[in-house]
Amino acid sequence: MWKWFFLLVVFSSIYAQKIDISVAAEGAILINPHNQKVLFAKNEQEPFFPASITKIATFIYILDNEHFDPEAIAIASHKALTYVAPRQKQEGQYQLPPYWLETDGSSLGLKPFERMPIKDLLYALMLRSGNDAANVLAENCAGSIDVFMNGVNQYLAHLGCTSTHFDNPHGLHFPTHQTTARDMSLIMAKALTIPFFREIVSSESYLIAPTNMEEKRTIKQYNRLLKKGKYHYPWAIGGKTGYHSKARYNLVVAAEKDGRMLIAVLLNEPSSELCYKDAIALFDRAFSETKKHKLLWDTEKIFTVKIVGATALLEASPSLPVSYSYFASEEPQIFASIAWQNVALPIRKGQEVGVIRIHDENNILLVSMPLLAKSSLEPHWLSRLGLFFSNLLKQ
Numbered sequence: 001m002w003k004w005f006f007l008l009v010v011f012s013s014i015y016a017q018k019i020d021i022s023v024a025a026e027g028a029i030l031i032n033p034h035n036q037k038v039l040f041a042k043n044e045q046e047p048f049f050p051a052s053i054t055k056i057a058t059f060i061y062i063l064d065n066e067h068f069d070p071e072a073i074a075i076a077s078h079k080a081l082t083y084v085a086p087r088q089k090q091e092g093q094y095q096l097p098p099y100w101l102e103t104d105g106s107s108l109g110l111k112p113f114e115r116m117p118i119k120d121l122l123y124a125l126m127l128r129s130g131n132d133a134a135n136v137l138a139e140n141c142a143g144s145i146d147v148f149m150n151g152v153n154q155y156l157a158h159l160g161c162t163s164t165h166f167d168n169p170h171g172l173h174f175p176t177h178q179t180t181a182r183d184m185s186l187i188m189a190k191a192l193t194i195p196f197f198r199e200i201v202s203s204e205s206y207l208i209a210p211t212n213m214e215e216k217r218t219i220k221q222y223n224r225l226l227k228k229g230k231y232h233y234p235w236a237i238g239g240k241t242g243y244h245s246k247a248r249y250n251l252v253v254a255a256e257k258d259g260r261m262l263i264a265v266l267l268n269e270p271s272s273e274l275c276y277k278d279a280i281a282l283f284d285r286a287f288s289e290t291k292k293h294k295l296l297w298d299t300e301k302i303f304t305v306k307i308v309g310a311t312a313l314l315e316a317s318p319s320l321p322v323s324y325s326y327f328a329s330e331e332p333q334i335f336a337s338i339a340w341q342n343v344a345l346p347i348r349k350g351q352e353v354g355v356i357r358i359h360d361e362n363n364i365l366l367v368s369m370p371l372l373a374k375s376s377l378e379p380h381w382l383s384r385l386g387l388f389f390s391n392l393l394k395q
Contacts, residue, residue: 001272002289004050004051004306008058008216011170013336013353014023015292016037016039016328016329016330016331016332017328017329017331018038018039018041018329019039019040019282019285019286019329020059020204020377021040021281021282021285021380022318023042023266023278023281023282023339024269024270024274024278025042025266025267025268025274025278026042026043026046026048026267026268026269027043027044027046027048027180027181027265027266027267027268027271028041028042028043028044028181028183028259028264028265028266028267029041029042029182029184029185029264029265029330030038030188030262030264030265030282030283030286031185031262032260032261032330033185033188033189033192034261035263035330035332035360035362036362036364036365037329037330037332038281039262039286039330040170040282040286040329041182041183042181044180044181044182044185045163045180045181045182045378046180046181047163047178048178048179048180048181048247048250048267049173049177049178049244049246049247049268049294050166050171050177050178050179050184050226050242050245050267051171051172051173051242051244051247051250052106052129052131052170052171052240052241052242052243052248053168053171053179053184053215053240053241053242053244053250053251053252054127054166054168054169054170054171054177054252055126055134055169055171055240055242056112056123056126056166056184056187056188056239056240057152057155057156057164057166057187057250058125058134058137058152058170058189059122059126059187059191059200059369060156060187060190060194060197061116061148061151061152062122062137062141062190063122063194063196063197063395064155064190064194064331065141065308066283067222068118069120069292070100070117070118070119070122070196071117071119072116072117072118072140073115073116073117073118074116074117074118074121074136074140075113075114075115075116075136075140075333075362076110076111076113076114076132076136076138077112077113077136077139078112078113079139079145080099080132080135080136080138080139080145081101081110081111081112081132081135081136082097082100082101083100083101083102083103083146084096084100084101084103085103085104086101086102086104086173090208094132094174094175097145097168098168098172098174098177099135099138099145099149099167099168099169099170099172101131101132101135101170101172102131102172104127105130105131105170105244106129106131106132107128107131107133107176108124108128108130108132108133108208108219109132109214110130110133111131111186111213111214113211113212113213114213114214115159115211115212115213116142116208117209118137118140118209120194120206120208120209121133121137122135122200122338123206123208123219124208124219125137125203126197126240127200127203127206127208127220127221127222127353128206128219128220128222128360129217129222129240129241130236130240131170131171131172132168134168134169135168135169135170136246137169138169139338142214145168145169145310148169149166149167149168149169150167152169153165153166154308156183156187159186159187159189159190160186160323161183161186162178162183163178163179163180163182163183164178164180164183164184164187165177165240166179166180170273171242171244171247172244173244173245173246177339178190179197180267181265181266181267184252184265184267185252185265185315187252188239188252188254188263188265188318189263189313192237192254192261192263193204193385198237198238201222201223201237201238201239201240202226202238204220204221204226204227204228205218205219205220206218206219221353222241223238223239223240223251224272224276225240225253225255225276225279227236227241231273231276231277231280232312233255233276233279233280233283235256235257235283235383236253236254236255236260237253237254237255237261238253239251239252239253239254239257240252241272241275242255242340243272246270247267247268248269248270249266249268249269249270249271249272249275250267250268250269251264251265251266251268251269251275251276252264252265253279254346255283255287257283257287260286260288260327262282262283262287263327264278264279264283265284266279267276269327269350269362270303286327286329289327289329291325291326291327292326292327292328292331293323293324294323294324294326295321295322295323296322296323296324296334296336296358297318297321297322297356298315298318298321298322299311299317299318299319299320299321300317300390301322302315302316302317302374303316303317303354303356303371304316304317305340305354307343307345307347307377309345309379310345310347310377310379311377311378311379312377314340314353314373314375314377315374315375316353316354316371316372316373316374317371317372317374318356318358318369318370318371319352319369319370319371319372320369322356322358322367322369323367324358324367328379332360332361332366333361334358334359334360334366335359335360335361336357336358337357337359338355338356339354339355339357340370340371341353341354342353345377345378345379346376346377346378346379347373347376347377348373349373349374349375349376350372350373350378351372352370352371352372353373354370354371355368355369355370356368356369356371357369
């Protein structure tokens with residue numbers, strides 16, 4: 001049994017040293033998804049049009065469904081493959097269904113009644129950025145695209161995306177189809193917990209099997225951070241690009257170096273080149289940080305607690321020095337707590353009598369260290385006398 005006693009001690013500054021850098025994006029954020037630390041932010045709560053980075057949300061909503069079957073066959077309907085010219089949407093004051101495709105948007109070239117495994121459609125969604133694949137996936141997974149989008153928005157709200165509303169599964173422009181850099185970082189953080197997502201977005205290419213209407217075809221990675229060339233970034237895990245004229249250029253991408261994972265979100269960039277340059281600059285600046293180490297207590301630090309019936313206070317010290325490491329841009333606010341074991345007297349020197357735990361402000365455990373008795377502790381003579389008579393009465 002454990003008895004909790006919280007130390008009313010807070011260590012470290014409340015505000016970490018954010019990365020000092022400038023980016024061309026109108027909205028941006030750099031986060032560590034493991035500890036929820038924000039290393040850099042610019043207008044991270046402002047709404048922007050996301051374009052095709054919407055497809056990350058479409059992907060994770062499908063895969064987080066308990067009935068998800070990657071080998072199930074989806075059938076493309078006429079409704080899911082309805083195309084209009086972009087100007088028709090504008091001239092109609094966007095009265096047309098928001099999921100209708102645009103003739104100049106990216107697509108896989110699906111045909112009505114074409115049959116394809118869900119797995120292949122997901123690769124087409126993320127690598128080819130197929131808007132038609134998004135509609136076919138949504139319709140087949142939920143029965144209708146409208147029902148699918150209701151589910152997506154509820155799902156995103158559950159993830160904590162308080163400023164996001166998506167009207168379609170692909171990201172083509174619609175006035176109320178918006179998100180923020182912060183919300184996209186949460187969506188990407190969830191996506192990175194799904195192995196199949198990481199498999200797809202890190203792929204350079206994928207061979208789609210023949211269908212009832214097409215021969216086999218190869219699709220290739222769009223993200224230039226993962227391709228050989230000027231913007232190749234060796235620590236990039238993967239992500240998603242997005243563009244349309246009103247959203248301009250968007251990028252959500254993750255990178256990992258020496259076990260430290262970071263997510264960069266860049267919204268409303270003037271060019272795709274600046275997206276890649278800004279992402280690389282953010283990652284490089286963060287990965288150049290040297291880890292700091294802070295000692296809280298050494299093994300001579302003594303913590304005390306009153307034990308009923310003991311001759312003195314119980315004194316205990318950490319079995320090893322209590323310390324933690326951090327990067328300057330992720331410096332945590334520290335809270336310490338002790339759990340004392342409900343041990344019976346007598347207590348012997350070196351006996352484990354408790355544990356000290358260090359958490360950050362997000363209640364993430366940083367350190368857990370046993371506390372050992374500094375010396376033996378005997379019961380008071382009155383306690384021994386009481387125990388004697390208690391045992392006598394039981395006879």
